[in-house]
Amino acid sequence: MRIVLLDKKIQEIQQGNNSTVTMRPHCLLALVALVLPLVAAAATGHRDALVGGYQPIKNISDPHVKEIAEFAVSEYNKQAQGKNKLVFQRVIRGETQVVAGINFRLVISAKNESSEVSNPPTAAAAAGENYVAGVWEKSWEHFRQLISFRKLAETK
Numbered sequence: 084m085r086i087v088l089l090d091k092k093i094q095e096i097q098q099g100n101n102s103t104v105t106m107r108p109h110c111l112l113a114l115v116a117l118v119l120p121l122v123a124a125a126a127t128g129h130r131d132a133l134v135g136g137y138q139p140i141k142n143i144s145d146p147h148v149k150e151i152a153e154f155a156v157s158e159y160n161k162q163a164q165g166k167n168k169l170v171f172q173r174v175i176r177g178e179t180q181v182v183a184g185i186n187f188r189l190v191i192s193a194k195n196e197s198s199e200v201s202n203p204p205t206a207a208a209a210a211g212e213n214y215v216a217g218v219w220e221k222s223w224e225h226f227r228q229l230i231s232f233r234k235l236a237e238t239k
Contacts, residue, residue, distance in 0.1 A: 140187075143176060143177055151227070152189050154229070156170075168196040168197075171191065172211045174189055177189040185219075186220075189218070191213065212235075
C-alpha cells in the first residue's frame with residue numbers, strides 16, 4: 084500500500100513539474116512580446132520629440148497663441164509702470180514646452196507706444212522691434228504668468 088501511495092505521489096510531483104516546465108516558455112514569450120516594442124522604440128531614436136523639450140508652434144496664427152502674446156505685452160506694460168509701453172504687432176515664431184501646464188516662448192514684434200504718436204513715424208518705429216517672451220499657462224486653472232520678457236538682440 085505504501086508503495087502505491089509513494090508511486091502516486093511521484094506521479095503528482097512529475098505532473099506538477101510538467102505544468103511549470105510548459106508554462107516557462109509561455110512566460111518567456113510574453114516577456115519578449117512586452118520588452119521588444121520598448122527596445123525597438125528606444126532604438127529608433129526620436130530625439131526631436133524629447134519629453135519636456137520645447138517644440139515649435141506649427142500655427143503661429145492660432146488665436147490662442149496671439150492671446151498669449153498679447154497677454155505678455157500687457158503684463159510687460161503693467162510691470163513697466165507707464166514707461167516704454169509697447170503695442171503688440173504680431174507673433175513671429177514660438178515654441179511650447181509641456182510641464183505642469185504649458186510654457187510658451189514667443190518671439191513677438193511690438194512697437195513703442197510713443198512711436199505711434201510721433202509725427203511722422205520713422206520706418207524703424209513703424210516696423211517695431213522683436214522681443215522674446217516667456218509665459219507659463221495652466222489653462223484648466225485659468226492661470227497665466229509672465230516669466231520673462233526681453234528685447235531680442237539685433238543681428239546685422
